[in-house]
Amino acid sequence: AMNCIKIRKSLRSFVSDIRFRPLRDLVLWVLLLIFTHYFYLWWSGINFYPIHRQMTNFFDWNAKILLRHSAWVVENLLPLNFYLEGNEIRVLTYRGDYGYVAVIPGCTSLKQWVHWLFIMLPFPGTWKHKLWYIPAGLLIIYLTNIVRISGLAFSLKYWPEHFDFFHDYVFKTMFYFIIFLISLVWMEYFRKPGIRIPGDDVADIVDCHSK
Numbered sequence: 001a002m003n004c005i006k007i008r009k010s011l012r013s014f015v016s017d018i019r020f021r022p023l024r025d026l027v028l029w030v031l032l033l034i035f036t037h038y039f040y041l042w043w044s045g046i047n048f049y050p051i052h053r054q055m056t057n058f059f060d061w062n063a064k065i066l067l068r069h070s071a072w073v074v075e076n077l078l079p080l081n082f083y084l085e086g087n088e089i090r091v092l093t094y095r096g097d098y099g100y101v102a103v104i105p106g107c108t109s110l111k112q113w114v115h116w117l118f119i120m121l122p123f124p125g126t127w128k129h130k131l132w133y134i135p136a137g138l139l140i141i142y143l144t145n146i147v148r149i150s151g152l153a154f155s156l157k158y159w160p161e162h163f164d165f166f167h168d169y170v171f172k173t174m175f176y177f178i179i180f181l182i183s184l185v186w187m188e189y190f191r192k193p194g195i196r197i198p199g200d201d202v203a204d205i206v207d208c209h210s211k
Helices: 002-016 018-045 052-077 110-120 127-158 160-189 202-206
Strands: 082-085 088-092 098-102
Touching: 018 110, 018 160, 052 082, 052 088, 052 110, 052 127, 088 127, 098 127, 110 127, 110 160, 127 160
Parallel strands: none
Antiparallel strands: 082 088, 088 098
């Protein structure tokens, strides 16, 4: 019975005590991220029913905008010899041939936007801040995607043999690091703090062997 009381108080403290808020937020963030990942796989597997046509149009439109913005960055900010061909940014590599980054509908940041929305909508915090922080996060994620496409173009010039590594690991990891970073800013500065219950001291939870 004493062990049950200790466990119940420990769980109550974990849920309510402000000392455990960082760990509580991290657990919630990971669970929401995993849920959203599998939800998106399921939804894309049924062709985004019931809004398949709208999603297809959105993918096509966003891919064109992303290509235009990424090409501007490559042209104005990066020392690359390149040209556009259809939906491809073709870059002159150090070997003297051309590699390319194809900006297709699958390159859009829709999946990351869905992750962000599904994390932020149920996450603790006031709607006064969510109403501007969620759109700001969507913009940051889109800008990150521009950096990703431009970075892939840059990698083609110097490391064309490692394009798949940059595509599958480096910039994909960067995407989710940015999502975690802006989530962390929310946790630390904009959500309401947890509530500490008076009397729920660590000694009350752990040190009960003598009772």
